[in-house]
Structures are given as C-alpha cells and as structure tokens.
Amino acid sequence: MTRIDFQTEPARYRHWRIAIEGRIARLIMDVDEDAPLFEGYQLKLNSYDLGVDIELADAIQRLRFEHPEVGAVVLQSGKERVFSAGANIRMLAGADHAHKVNFCKFTNETRNAMEAAGAESGQPYICAIRGSCAGGGYELALACDHILLTDDSASSVALPEVSLLAVLPGTGGLTRVTDKRKVRRDRADVFCTTEEGIKGRRAAEWHLVDEVVANSRFEEAVTERAEAFAARSPRPADLTGIALTPLERSVTEDGDTIVYSTVEVAIERAARRARITIRGPDQSPPASPEALEGEGAGAWLLRAARELDDAILHLRFNELEIGLLLFATSGDPAAVLAQERVLLDHPEHWLANEILHYWKRVLKRVDVTSRSLAALIEPGSCFAGLLAELAFAADRSYMAAGEFEGDNRPPATLTLSPANFGPLPMANGLSRLATRFFGDPDSLQAAQGRQGEALGAEDAAELGLVTFAFDDLDWEDEIRIFLEERASFSPDALSGMEANLRFAGPETMETRIFGRLAAWQNWIFQRANAVGENGALRRYGSGRRAELDLRRV
Amino acid sequence: MTRIDFQTEPARYRHWRIAIEGRIARLIMDVDEDAPLFEGYQLKLNSYDLGVDIELADAIQRLRFEHPEVGAVVLQSGKERVFSAGANIRMLAGADHAHKVNFCKFTNETRNAMEAAGAESGQPYICAIRGSCAGGGYELALACDHILLTDDSASSVALPEVSLLAVLPGTGGLTRVTDKRKVRRDRADVFCTTEEGIKGRRAAEWHLVDEVVANSRFEEAVTERAEAFAARSPRPADLTGIALTPLERSVTEDGDTIVYSTVEVAIERAARRARITIRGPDQSPPASPEALEGEGAGAWLLRAARELDDAILHLRFNELEIGLLLFATSGDPAAVLAQERVLLDHPEHWLANEILHYWKRVLKRVDVTSRSLAALIEPGSCFAGLLAELAFAADRSYMAAGEFEGDNRPPATLTLSPANFGPLPMANGLSRLATRFFGDPDSLQAAQGRQGEALGAEDAAELGLVTFAFDDLDWEDEIRIFLEERASFSPDALSGMEANLRFAGPETMETRIFGRLAAWQNWIFQRANAVGENGALRRYGSGRRAELDLRRV
Numbered sequence A, B: 001m002t003r004i005d006f007q008t009e010p011a012r013y014r015h016w017r018i019a020i021e022g023r024i025a026r027l028i029m030d031v032d033e034d035a036p037l038f039e040g041y042q043l044k045l046n047s048y049d050l051g052v053d054i055e056l057a058d059a060i061q062r063l064r065f066e067h068p069e070v071g072a073v074v075l076q077s078g079k080e081r082v083f084s085a086g087a088n089i090r091m092l093a094g095a096d097h098a099h100k101v102n103f104c105k106f107t108n109e110t111r112n113a114m115e116a117a118g119a120e121s122g123q124p125y126i127c128a129i130r131g132s133c134a135g136g137g138y139e140l141a142l143a144c145d146h147i148l149l150t151d152d153s154a155s156s157v158a159l160p161e162v163s164l165l166a167v168l169p170g171t172g173g174l175t176r177v178t179d180k181r182k183v184r185r186d187r188a189d190v191f192c193t194t195e196e197g198i199k200g201r202r203a204a205e206w207h208l209v210d211e212v213v214a215n216s217r218f219e220e221a222v223t224e225r226a227e228a229f230a231a232r233s234p235r236p237a238d239l240t241g242i243a244l245t246p247l248e249r250s251v252t253e254d255g256d257t258i259v260y261s262t263v264e265v266a267i268e269r270a271a272r273r274a275r276i277t278i279r280g281p282d283q284s285p286p287a288s289p290e291a292l293e294g295e296g297a298g299a300w301l302l303r304a305a306r307e308l309d310d311a312i313l314h315l316r317f318n319e320l321e322i323g324l325l326l327f328a329t330s331g332d333p334a335a336v337l338a339q340e341r342v343l344l345d346h347p348e349h350w351l352a353n354e355i356l357h358y359w360k361r362v363l364k365r366v367d368v369t370s371r372s373l374a375a376l377i378e379p380g381s382c383f384a385g386l387l388a389e390l391a392f393a394a395d396r397s398y399m400a401a402g403e404f405e406g407d408n409r410p411p412a413t414l415t416l417s418p419a420n421f422g423p424l425p426m427a428n429g430l431s432r433l434a435t436r437f438f439g440d441p442d443s444l445q446a447a448q449g450r451q452g453e454a455l456g457a458e459d460a461a462e463l464g465l466v467t468f469a470f471d472d473l474d475w476e477d478e479i480r481i482f483l484e485e486r487a488s489f490s491p492d493a494l495s496g497m498e499a500n501l502r503f504a505g506p507e508t509m510e511t512r513i514f515g516r517l518a519a520w521q522n523w524i525f526q527r528a529n530a531v532g533e534n535g536a537l538r539r540y541g542s543g544r545r546a547e548l549d550l551r552r553v
Helices: A050-066 A089-094 A097-121 A136-142 A161-165 A173-180 A185-191 A200-205 A215-232 A289-298 A300-318 A333-345 A350-367 A385-393 A432-436 A441-448 A457-462 A472-488 A491-501 A509-524 B050-066 B089-094 B097-121 B136-142 B161-165 B173-180 B185-191 B200-205 B215-232 B289-298 B300-318 B333-345 B350-367 B385-393 B432-436 B441-448 B457-462 B472-488 B491-501 B509-524
Strands: A016-021 A024-029 A072-077 A082-084 A125-129 A132-134 A146-151 A156-158 A211-214 A249-251 A257-260 A263-268 A273-279 A324-330 A372-377 A396-401 A468-471 B016-021 B024-029 B072-077 B082-084 B125-129 B132-134 B146-151 B156-158 B211-214 B249-251 B257-260 B263-268 B273-279 B324-330 B372-377 B396-401 B468-471
Touching: A016 A050, A024 A050, A024 A215, A050 A097, A050 A350, A072 A082, A072 A215, A082 A136, A097 A125, A097 A136, A097 A300, A097 A350, A097 A509, A125 A136, A125 A215, A132 A136, A136 A156, A136 A173, A146 A156, A146 A200, A146 A215, A161 B491, A173 A185, A173 A509, A173 B491, A185 B396, A185 B432, A185 B491, A200 A211, A211 A215, A257 A300, A263 A300, A273 A300, A289 A300, A289 A333, A289 A350, A300 A333, A300 A350, A324 A385, A324 A472, A333 A350, A333 A385, A350 A385, A372 A385, A372 A472, A372 A491, A385 A432, A396 A457, A396 A472, A396 B185, A432 A441, A432 B185, A457 A468, A468 A472, A491 A509, A491 B161, A491 B173, A491 B185, A491 B509, A509 B491, A509 B509, B016 B050, B024 B050, B024 B215, B050 B097, B050 B350, B072 B082, B072 B215, B082 B136, B097 B125, B097 B136, B097 B300, B097 B350, B097 B509, B125 B136, B125 B215, B132 B136, B136 B156, B136 B173, B146 B156, B146 B200, B146 B215, B173 B185, B173 B509, B200 B211, B211 B215, B257 B300, B263 B300, B273 B300, B289 B300, B289 B333, B289 B350, B300 B333, B300 B350, B324 B385, B324 B472, B333 B350, B333 B385, B350 B385, B372 B385, B372 B472, B372 B491, B385 B432, B396 B457, B396 B472, B432 B441, B457 B468, B468 B472, B491 B509
Parallel strands: A024 A072, A072 A125, A082 A132, A125 A146, A132 A156, A146 A211, A273 A324, A324 A372, A372 A396, A396 A468, B024 B072, B072 B125, B082 B132, B125 B146, B132 B156, B146 B211, B273 B324, B324 B372, B372 B396, B396 B468
Antiparallel strands: A016 A024, A249 A257, A257 A263, A263 A273, B016 B024, B249 B257, B257 B263, B263 B273
C-alpha cells in the first residue's frame, strides 16, 4: 500500500473548491469520481474516501489560518442533483479493518474541527442541502451549526446505514442526532431505519434540519443566513491571514526516520515502537502577537503543532505495527515557556487564539490515538507548559532522576504553566491534569501551586505528575522491561484498555462519539453481516440481499 | 444447548453460602469446581461461570427481600488460599460470542445490584480479600462499598486480563478503577498490565483497596468494619422479611409460550419476535404498606416485576434469534395506578422501597437488552404509571386511535403518574421521559401537567408520548410493515444503533460500563488475538504463547 500523505493545498484539491466573497466562504464539495485514494472504486454521487476528507480537513484549517476575515462558511454541493451519498461503500467493502477504523476516526476529527471553527474562531458552518444527503453526507450536515434543506421531492436527509449496509452512521451520526439535534429517541429510531430518509416539513419538525426553504428561494435564503451568521461573528472583517506553507519534512528510504524542522520520528521497526522527539524553540520568542503574525507559518509554536499532527497521522495510517509511541523532547524548558506566553497572554488575538486551539486539537488527536503512549523525561529535555501536556497525555511517564553518568546535559525537569490548567482541555472538557487527579482536588491544587518551577524527578513523583522516577542505575533496565513487556501484549486488548482508562470523569458528545459510537462501529465492522463475503457491504449494488446471521448479540 | 434457568434458591446453591448473624450477613463464595453450568471445564480456584453468578444475583436479591434486618454484607471466600480467580477462562474460550456478551452483561447487572443494595437498602457490601483476587474476582471487590486486603505475601489484587488473556476486565473493572476508585490513570495503566497484581501497602496507596490489615488481625478487622457499616445502616434491626417463593411458570414443549401469573410470553418463531403481555392487577390494591407486607411474594406488583425479569433474561440467553420484543398490557389502567400508589406514597416503608427499586432494576434490564423493543398500546390495555414505562423504554411505540371495529374492549389509553417522573430512572440518572424529551423541557413539563388523565391516542401523540397513532383502518398494515422491515435488518447493526440512541443526555459510571467498556470488550471478544484458534483465551494454560496479529486498530 502506498504511503498516505496528509499534506495538501487548495491548488492540488481534486474534490473541493473554496470560494470567498467578503466575509462568506463557500466550501463546495464536488468530488472527482475518477480520483479515489485507492484503486478499485469510483467516487460517484459525491461519495467520499479518506482522500476527500484530507482535503476537507485542510480546507477547514486554511480557512481559520489563511482567511481569518471569514465569518461564516457555507458547505454546499457542486453537483446538480445530489448533496452527498456519504462514505464510499465499495471503498468500505474493500478496505481492511484497521483502515476502516482509522478512516472513521479521522473523519470524526474533521467533523469536530468544523464545530470547533464556529465555537472558537467565529467561523460557523452553514449547510445548504439540495438533492439527496445521505449517510456520511448527512453526518457532514450534522457537524454544521445550521442546516437548510430545500423543499423539493428530490431533496432529503437520510441515515440509511443500518437498513442498507448493516453498519452504523458512525461518523458522529447517531450521537449528534440525539445529543446535538435533540431528536426524540423514537423518532431517531424511525429516521435511522428509514432508507429513503425524510424530506420537507417533517425534517424540520423532527429537528433533523433547522429550516426547510422553497426551492425558488433557496439560494437567497442560504446567503441571507450566511450573512446573518457572519454579522454575528466576533472576528473583525479586516484581518489578513498567514499562509500555511508546505511543511519541511524528509523521510528516509526505509521510512524509519522522518525529520521535520522541530519534530523527529525514529522508528525501531523490529521492536515495534517509534520515538517522537520535539525539539524546543530554535528561535527567540515573539515579543508580541504582531511579531507572531510576522513569523507566520515559521513560528516555532505553529511548526511544532503542524509537524506533530502530521507525524501522528502518518503513524496511525501508515505504520500499523508500531504499537508504542515514546514522546521525548530536547531543549531549554524556559524557552518553551517564553514561546507559549504570547498565546496565553493574548487570547484576544486571532492568531494566538488559532495556534492555541490548534495545539488543543493536536493533543486531542494524541489522546484518541490507539497506540500505547509513554513519555520519557530525560536529561536535556524540555517538558514545560504545553510540551508537558505530552507527558500527561501519555499512558505512563518515566522521569530520569538526577545526574546521569557521562551525560553532560542538564538533569531532567518538568515545568508546569497555566497551559496545563485549562486552555488545552481533553475531549471530556477537563485539562489532562484535572483528569489525572479526577476525584483528588488536593493534588490538582498542589500542582497548581508549583507553576513555573523546574521540578526535579523527586518532586514531580511526589506531586503525582509522573508515573515513575528512576536514577542512572535503574533507568535503562526499567525502560527496557517496560518496552519489552508492552510489545508482548495483544494490540487489541491495549486499544480497548487505553480507550477506557484515558478518559475518567465527565462525558461529552465528543467522548461519546469516540468511546461509545466508535466502539460499537468497530465491533460491527468485524461482523460477517457487514463485512463478510455475503455481508451487506460486499453485496451492496449486486442486486442480491446480504446473508445475515440472525442471532442477536 | 439446554435452557438456562435464572430461578434458584439457597437450598439449591452449589457455589455460595449465606450466613447471617444479627445484622451482618456473610456471603461466602465457595465454588464447586465440579458443578459448571456447561460441560467441558472445571470451576477451579473460585472461578465463576454464569451458574455461579445466577446464584449470586439470587442471594443479593433475597438478602434485600427476605432479610431486611441485615445492615451489612461481608463478601468473602470459602477457600483457603484464594479469593477468586475471576471468570472461568475455559468457559470463555469455549462459549460462543453471544453467550460471552450476554454473560458479561448479566454479571455487570449483578455487580450493579450489589452497589444498589448499599445505596438503596442500607445493605452495603464489604469485601474481605484473603488470597489471590484476580480479574473478575477483583471486579467483584470493586463492586463492594469497602475493600479490606490482608497483608501477606499470597494476597493481592490483580486485573491480569490484558496481559494474560488479551481481553479486558469487562465486568466494570476498567471503569470502576478510574471512576469509582479514582485510581490515577497512569497507575491504572500499570496495574492493568501487571499480571501478578499489587499487594500490601501499595494497593491501598493506589486506592485499589481501602484498607490493608495484618493477617493476624484480619478477621477481627472485617467484623469491626461490618459492624460499623451495619450501625450506620438506616434499616431498623427488627424487620422481618418476606419469602420469595418460587415463580408460577409454565412453558410449552416447543418453548413458544410461557405463562406466568401476570406475564405471558408468546413467541412467533418464524417471524423472530415475541410478544410480552403483562396483565393488570388481578387483586385489589393493598390499603397500606403493612397490607403489602401481608401479601408477600403474592403481591401483584412483586409478581409482575419478578416475572418480567425472568422473561427478559430467558429471551436474552435462550432465544437468540428473537430480535424484536413487543410489549403489550391488558387490564384496567386505574387498577395499575391504585396498586402503585402504595409504593409511591410510602417510600419510607422497607418493602414498598424494595419493590419500587426492583422495578427500577427490571426496567434498566429492559433498557440494556439488545433486542428491538416496541410497545403496542391497544384497546383494552393498561399502560399506566409504572407499566407506561415499558412504552417509554421501547425504541418506538404504536398506539391504537379510537374504537376498533368488532373489538368491544375500551379504546387504548396512556396514563401518566408520578412513577413516570423520577422514581424509576434509567442508567443515565434521568427518567425515561426526561431522556425522551432531552433538551425539550417544555414537552416534559406539558406531560407532567397531564398526570392521571387517561390520554387517548390523539392527545398522547400530540404530547409526544407515543411514536405513532393509527386508527382501525391503518393499524394492521402499519404494524405488519414495521415488523417485517425490522426483521429484515442486520441484528448486529440494530444492537449498535439501539445502544447509541437509547441513552441521550448525561453519562454515569453505569452507562459507561454498558456503553463504552462493554462495546470495546465485545469488539475484542471477536478478535483472533483473543478468541482465535491460536488466540490467548484458547492457548491459556497450554504453555504456548498466543499468536498475535500485531497491527494496531
């Protein structure tokens, strides 16, 4: 299988167009059916595969960074008679289990990014549905802040997955129907089992869409609505964005080493692990948000976030056997704190706001990555402020205590900052430290009182900030034992265990999507009724009904 | 496979003993290794299968009804050197997927019943661990209100599922470790991957147990603790219980009809559905809680709950292909309201309290039953008060509107009472109506204002209390179409869909156990790493390591 690349740019899009007029952007889905990511299927009827979604994710991201003047985004179809048929069925039927699961996770993250754009950047999404809008197509609509449906006989919304394909609307569909749209559960049951979907007034009555508009007035109504949203957007109209220039990235022939400007991935293939090292700032901190703007995509904070994001996605999709990610850092902790200050001190500045929220999303991506995560806090490292979040995102952390013989780097430290106490929440709405100390407010408060101190291993362990602290004598053995042990466990059991242990405390729509909906979908994605030789996904379009195992589980 | 029966009584127990002394009951686990539920394995080391758990569920229930004087329950082992080795591995390796899933669901419900006994009946559970307490054994401990561990080299707590068996601690283990015991997530990670478990002081330090006590003082400490708990129990010591006499139940040879005193199950095997009819009161309502006590197990309210409970469990385990349960009732709605009044008016009376809480548990069992649920509200029915909860537990409901030709029974009505607005919450902590109207408080309030009225179909539909209302002309066709359609869908997709749509709103430890943990466990229970020919469950004890698919999903 070829390496999937998550980097793209509008000039290379095959499936989307961005048209900006004043404060309104139109994001037009016009999928090129002859440009699937893999061979063996065509992307008919605006159906999508990962390639289509990579472009969408890129477009959402660029609108936030490159077009901060935009105050509302209209999501619409570029096809005449169809909005979108959802995820491509032949692609799903042909993809292996891991790809299906990874695909759904990424599309879910992209839908969440759409909602985040409205909540965090004043770029709400308005969905303009003309034509049939089914399955993943309607899940795209569900991720918007406002849905308009045209009132004609051909336009409808539907979640036909259960009746047609024996799978779930797993890209947030079931959860958003009840939790976000507040559709009554029995109506949701009817809707999700009605293959042809629901149109017209009933769609609004059941809260499936916000407005149903006569066909003749549709364009006008969409524009009016977008203008109204844009008028309410807190974003000033006179901002100028920064260009998200291509990443600096080099990959060795064997794929074992990837070097970015601030991130390095070193794969130890036989041991099934990767070490991800983030190098601390290589430039002095921006003195003001305006200076940050001047740095553009070259700002260390933005480079590190983009590079880490790319590295995580690469490992998820292209390196399935790498079961353990080791987070390391190198550099000066004080320099990290100096860099992040411009974000924390200027939440009102659009770019500071964007970069901070981007870090939030990248860290959330780490949280739901189904690989074991460990942090190695070693001499010469810079786990401070937002980089310390990597240690708290990890399933466990090891910290080196004191001087290491023959190592002239400074002893390992861990430094807390305001970044660790609120602005970078997990999907459950809590900071990683609040999750860590769930039910133990005293420990959280004690940690809060030690901000700004370069804590040694003993203090960090005492405060409960790291799992283990080992000195020079024990370090190597302990790490080796852990690495060997972890590699011996069933990858499946670890995925399930970590998904349960990482998110103590409150649940949100987001945790329900990743925890409950996705877990059920994964289950179904293995069942013969869906994916078997004679299952619904394989038989779709063949004119033959699926053969079903009739036992209920 | 032989029919699994959920009815038992202490005289027939093979695995448990109940010893009551004053206000303290001891529930002693002493599994007879030669009495497994199925052939092919022995229940060594106090390991358990469904048969063991059926007795435990019965014992918990009897302590509440038959021994209301008990103010604390000590859970202990009857074996010398082991507390419990958890769910029997050979049983898990040999059981089919549906049985494993059903088994885990039932054991989860039983653990929840232990916690409920403390919260609702003043019968807290104290776990006294001597010897090794592993896997499902420790999950039993986690379901107790207080855990004592003896401090010797042989006694430890462990969740070795991931490392040893490539499955999860799926009987609430992972969730209770983080959410109930508030074990820090990185420590939970270490604990859940440490096969040999944790003993002594560290077990208390990590919150895995509440107390670690020297071996020489252990018995004394357990008794002291139980006495302290009993002294705080709100239950008066001078109560006398009622006997839970055997159910009246007859089953036809073909298994298609089961007749209880108030419940009837009619299976239409070819159509893969069962109709469950609850007949309204066949006796006048008890005038006082004392009169209710006088009726004992003969009280209609208690018979109906026990019979419905038994019917649901039977269908879950013994009728895997019956995909749809149709709830019907027959009788006088006013008589149902008259019966339930004694429960609602006397929450302070121990038996009224027990019966109401039992209804709550039975209805929760309905909620998490992975079959499609529909209510048919027909002429002559009595969907009133607590019986109306069945209509709100259903995935959808159909109500007959007006007179039906040739049917001289009274037209269908639906009657709300205080039972529908709080005392019978779902696992999410909300009433079924509050869940139904999640995000729509006006509708909830409107319904609240109509309590006591026998609502006709039009009113019920207008208030949003039923999904559809059809008159004489359309009824049969509409129902037939629904039944046929539902039967044509993939049972797996329906299980997943219903598990997602039924529980809008807040999450609790309970919903996380059934929604997140169980879904992941189900996924793993299909994966070759666990259940394959060379998977960990099959290879356990063979001296050969499991062969693992190393790709991460």
